[in-house]
Amino acid sequence: MQIDEKTVRRVARLARINVTAAEAKSLQGELSGILDWVKMLDEVNTDGIEPMTSVEAMALRLREDKVTDGSIGPDITANAPMTEDNFFVVPKVVE
Numbered sequence: 260m261q262i263d264e265k266t267v268r269r270v271a272r273l274a275r276i277n278v279t280a281a282e283a284k285s286l287q288g289e290l291s292g293i294l295d296w297v298k299m300l301d302e303v304n305t306d307g308i309e310p311m312t313s314v315e316a317m318a319l320r321l322r323e324d325k326v327t328d329g330s331i332g333p334d335i336t337a338n339a340p341m342t343e344d345n346f347f348v349v350p351k352v353v354e
Contacts, residue, residue, distance in 0.1 A: 260294040262287050 267286045271278040278286065332345030341348035 260291060260298060262290045262294065266290075 264283050264287055267283045267290060268278065270290070271283070271286070336342040336345050336347060339347050
């Protein structure tokens, strides 16, 4: 797939990268090569292959989904400048 200089400049602008004319010509070839390589992946037959999240089969360890406060609220807020009912009190920042 061939990338033109206009597309290179657009990608550079979206990436907030300042690109000179010489760099745009160089990047044009590099980006075209990258996209050609990615296009080769379309030729790989992946029929019947399940998607994987890891190279090793593994199961996640689960724990009981139980809500607790940890019973350490007073310890957590002990050094706070202002607290109320074991919550941090902060100044209002949005009007």
